[in-house]
Amino acid sequence: MQNRTYTADAEPGDTVTVAGWVHEIRDLGGIAFLIVRDTTGKIQVKFEKDDMDEDLVETGLGVNRESVVEITGDVKEEPRAPTDVEIVPTDVDVIAEAEPELPLDPSGKVDADLSTRLDNRTLDARKDDVEAVFKIRAEVLRAVRETFRDLGCSEINTPKIVATGTEGGTELFPITYFGEEAFMNQSPQLFKQLMVGSGLERVFEIGPIFRAEEHNTPRHLNEATSIDFESAFYDHHEAMDACEAVVTAAYEAVAENCGDELDALDIDFEVPEGDFPRLTYEEAIERINATGELDEMLVWGDDLPTEGEKALGEDVGTHYFITDWPSEIKPFYIMDQDDEELSTGFDMMHPRMELVSGGQREHRYDRLVEGFEQQGLDPEAFDYYTKMFKYGMPPHAGWGLGGERLIMTMLGLDNIREAVLFPRDRQRLSP
Numbered sequence: 115m116q117n118r119t120y121t122a123d124a125e126p127g128d129t130v131t132v133a134g135w136v137h138e139i140r141d142l143g144g145i146a147f148l149i150v151r152d153t154t155g156k157i158q159v160k161f162e163k164d165d166m167d168e169d170l171v172e173t174g175l176g177v178n179r180e181s182v183v184e185i186t187g188d189v190k191e192e193p194r195a196p197t198d199v200e201i202v203p204t205d206v207d208v209i210a211e212a213e214p215e216l217p218l219d220p221s222g223k224v225d226a227d228l229s230t231r232l233d234n235r236t237l238d239a240r241k242d243d244v245e246a247v248f249k250i251r252a253e254v255l256r257a258v259r260e261t262f263r264d265l266g267c268s269e270i271n272t273p274k275i276v277a278t279g280t281e282g283g284t285e286l287f288p289i290t291y292f293g294e295e296a297f298m299n300q301s302p303q304l305f306k307q308l309m310v311g312s313g314l315e316r317v318f319e320i321g322p323i324f325r326a327e328e329h330n331t332p333r334h335l336n337e338a339t340s341i342d343f344e345s346a347f348y349d350h351h352e353a354m355d356a357c358e359a360v361v362t363a364a365y366e367a368v369a370e371n372c373g374d375e376l377d378a379l380d381i382d383f384e385v386p387e388g389d390f391p392r393l394t395y396e397e398a399i400e401r402i403n404a405t406g407e408l409d410e411m412l413v414w415g416d417d418l419p420t421e422g423e424k425a426l427g428e429d430v431g432t433h434y435f436i437t438d439w440p441s442e443i444k445p446f447y448i449m450d451q452d453d454e455e456l457s458t459g460f461d462m463m464h465p466r467m468e469l470v471s472g473g474q475r476e477h478r479y480d481r482l483v484e485g486f487e488q489q490g491l492d493p494e495a496f497d498y499y500t501k502m503f504k505y506g507m508p509p510h511a512g513w514g515l516g517g518e519r520l521i522m523t524m525l526g527l528d529n530i531r532e533a534v535l536f537p538r539d540r541q542r543l544s545p
């Protein structure tokens with residue numbers, strides 16, 4: 115639209131045309147106000163009934179809330195207006211009338227349950243706090259991309275339709291691919307690894323992963339956004355450094371560029387300070403046991419149960435890594451340490467939950483093929499992958515970060531569905 119002025123840019127003395135949604139209609143008798151909302155904010159439009167053209171007043175005040183309007187007029191200083199300015203209109207156009215009954219109230223005065231909100235996400239995301247989450251999400255992705263670029267990475271895009279899964283069969287979504295069974299990819303793991311052996315060496319991908327998680331939980335989606343990193347000639351320590359840099363940069367960018375959005379969310383927001391502590395798995399289980407929160411003591415080789423992660427998170431109180439996991443509970447493509455009991459795998463945790471899994475990868479062909487067999491996977495089916503390890507595959511390391519979990523924990527959201535526009539879960543396949 116030509117000559118459109120955003121509400122936030124309207125200055126006293128200007129003649130402007132603003133376009134947006136009717137947020138509120140306040141009729142005080144002789145005088146009435148429309149509050150018009152656009153992506154930058156809201157502005158008051160004043161109608162003085164006795165002094166203004168009758169048709170203009172009728173059009174302006176006869177409109178339903180949430181209709182799209184275009185308003186031309188003079189901007190005046192008005193200390194009593196919410197933004198200290200108001201528009202005295204000369205022209206009001208109703209561009210798209212909204213029905214009088216709305217499925218939810220975008221002004222946020224009346225709460226709607228999550229399911230109603232997700233069914234009507236367009237209206238839901240007209241609310242300041244919801245809009246703020248998605249503006250922050252966009253800023254996080256921008257900052258993450260920029261940090262990856264500073265780290266010397268190339269952005270890649272890999273297939274989401276695959277012949278075989280990486281992490282075993284249970285979490286795979288099967289599809290029909292020209293009459294043959296195929297699957298939605300659970301992770302770009304194998305593809306990003308293949309690319310560290312290419313001329314690119316250091317890569318990242320931001321894309322969807324698909325997991326047929328059986329249960330609805332507040333931190334699992336069936337389609338999530340994975341932020342993946344992989345680098346040739348990196349070990350797991352260097353991969354953790356990169357992870358810390360990316361996550362910290364995301365927080366810093368939000369602190370610097372999303373002040374209004376953080377205000378709209380009204381949350382305590384703190385950029386993580388300094389290095390994330392690195393605890394070994396052994397220390398982690400000792401500290402969990404010491405909290406006394408678990409009914410049964412953890413022993414070496416146990417995976418950390420959700421309550422254990424929570425207890426440890428409260429104890430540590432910041433982002434932290436868990437390193438030196440027993441090899442037997444990390445995936446086969448993770449490299450062992452010299453002491454083969456221990457893997458190079460790591461998790462990066464927010465006090466509330468796991469955000470990242472990573473490690474150095476097995477790049478030695480014979481060991482890799484052995485790993486597939488031990489995992490009960492047919493190495494033949496992964497020949498496209500393993501054979502590249504015969505032609506010069508450098509040592510390499512990397513990680514995968516759950517994009518929605520990053521946003522959820524950053525903004526203190528209760529449910530991961532708040533961090534994705536159109537969530538996919540056991541009950542939800544549309545919109």
Ligand code: ATP
Nearest residue numbers: 325327333334335338468469470471514515516519
């Ligand atoms: P969890 O044990 O918490 O289910 P995971 O260990 O199975 O996660 P990984 O395979 O390690 O997950 O994936 C790397 C990261 O991707 C996780 O740390 C998490 O942030 C994110 N992630 C994995 N699965 C999901 C999911 N179903 N929904 C949202 N994020 C996910």
Ligand code: MG
Nearest residue numbers: 461468470471
């Ligand atoms: Mg994991």
